[in-house]
Amino acid sequence: MTEGPAQTRIRLWDLPVRLCHWSFVGLIPALWWTAENDEMTWHMRLGLALAALLTFRVLWGFVGSSTARFTNFVRGPVAVVRHLASLGKPGHDVTVGHNAAGGWSVLALLGAMALQVALGLISGDPDYGAAGPLYDLAGFELAYEATDWHTEVGFNLILAVIGLHLAAIIFYRTVKRDNLVAPMVTGSRSALAGTKGMAPVAAWRALICAGIGIGFAIWLGMGAPPLTS
Numbered sequence: 001m002t003e004g005p006a007q008t009r010i011r012l013w014d015l016p017v018r019l020c021h022w023s024f025v026g027l028i029p030a031l032w033w034t035a036e037n038d039e040m041t042w043h044m045r046l047g048l049a050l051a052a053l054l055t056f057r058v059l060w061g062f063v064g065s066s067t068a069r070f071t072n073f074v075r076g077p078v079a080v081v082r083h084l085a086s087l088g089k090p091g092h093d094v095t096v097g098h099n100a101a102g103g104w105s106v107l108a109l110l111g112a113m114a115l116q117v118a119l120g121l122i123s124g125d126p127d128y129g130a131a132g133p134l135y136d137l138a139g140f141e142l143a144y145e146a147t148d149w150h151t152e153v154g155f156n157l158i159l160a161v162i163g164l165h166l167a168a169i170i171f172y173r174t175v176k177r178d179n180l181v182a183p184m185v186t187g188s189r190s191a192l193a194g195t196k197g198m199a200p201v202a203a204w205r206a207l208i209c210a211g212i213g214i215g216f217a218i219w220l221g222m223g224a225p226p227l228t229s
Contacts, residue, residue: 010197
């Protein structure tokens with residue numbers, strides 16, 4: 001019996017990336033539920049929490065571990081086409097981080113959530129007891145348009161991107177025999193011996209990014225007051 005290539009375990013995702021990922025998984029349905037049940041106080045609180053997480057993830061995409069950085073997984077159209085063409089071939093190659101198509105999926109999801117948060121900040125109507133913290137800066141007409149986009153277009157856009165994301169996960173699991181979910185839980189996966197895993201960075205970077213994200217969300221919740229008197 002011929003043995004297969006030697007395998008080893010490599011680190012793939014750091015803890016901040018995994019916490020962000022699963023926090024997004026929990027926040028999106030929670031935001032939908034609070035909106036559907038007119039729990040607008042909690043809806044706005046969760047929206048600000050999402051704003052803090054998005055800010056953290058964007059910052060972490062520049063100063064975080066190697067697989068978290070945008071420069072590691074955002075590729076041009078040629079790389080995306082090559083990756084998509086390789087999907088029809090048997091077997092799979094372990095990508096240390098997001099593949100070329102997955103990288104753009106990450107950007108699309110972050111962008112859709114950021115757009116939804118931005119719309120929510122200026123949405124609503126104070127006469128009905130619910131208005132985003134930046135409503136006064138936007139004015140009635142812009143807030144009216146933003147409310148329509150926030151309740152219809154923005155959320156449906158997020159659902160569409162999530163649907164593509166889930167479809168890719170199912171495809172990889174059933175066709176390519178590659179479990180993409182488990183590494184996002186454990187932070188590691190099997191790879192060919194000699195494969196270089198994630199390059200970590202100091203924990204203080206995550207603490208600074210988290211502080212900036214939380215501070216930014218608090219500032220938004222206060223109505224974005226001027227930082228100087």
